[in-house]
Amino acid sequence: MSDTAPSRLELLQFARRVVVQQARASLAQLDRWIAEEERREAERRRGGESQPTPPEWLVEHGLNRRNVVAVHAGDCWTVRKSGRCVPVSRPQALEALRQQVPACSQCRPDTLLGFLE
Incomplete structure (x- = not known):
């Protein structure tokens, strides 16, 4: 050192x-x-x-997945995470409304589709 x-x-x-x-x-x-x-x-x-682009229209199935309980617009906030909705075409959404499936009271797809009872 x-x-x-x-x-x-x-x-x-x-x-x-x-x-x-x-x-x-x-x-x-x-x-x-x-x-x-x-x-x-x-x-x-x-x-x-x-x-993916959201679908234009949705139908919501009940808990048993058999019956259709409501028609929704594709961007409806009430069904985002329910997992019980399937995308449908405009004619299918109109047909569901004709079959007396209720329209969602929040997004009003019947009004958007021009559906008059």
Whole structure:
């Protein structure tokens, strides 16, 4: 072991190497965070683009899945998570209304379809 202490210049050069090393590590971390956020943004954009368009009309089945209990517009907020609705065409929705299936009182598909009893 040497008895001589490092010079002031050697200490400053050492401090500079440490700062450079820490700066590179910090920049690398920031670059990883940026890349991760860019990946997430791209996934969100792809996810939004791949969402299927909602059906125009829905019929809601009862708990036994046999009887039809209501006709809804495709964007009706009351049936979003019920899991008992199936998409139907405009003629099928009109036919259900003709068969006395009640229209949803919230989205009023009978009015939207121009169905007059």
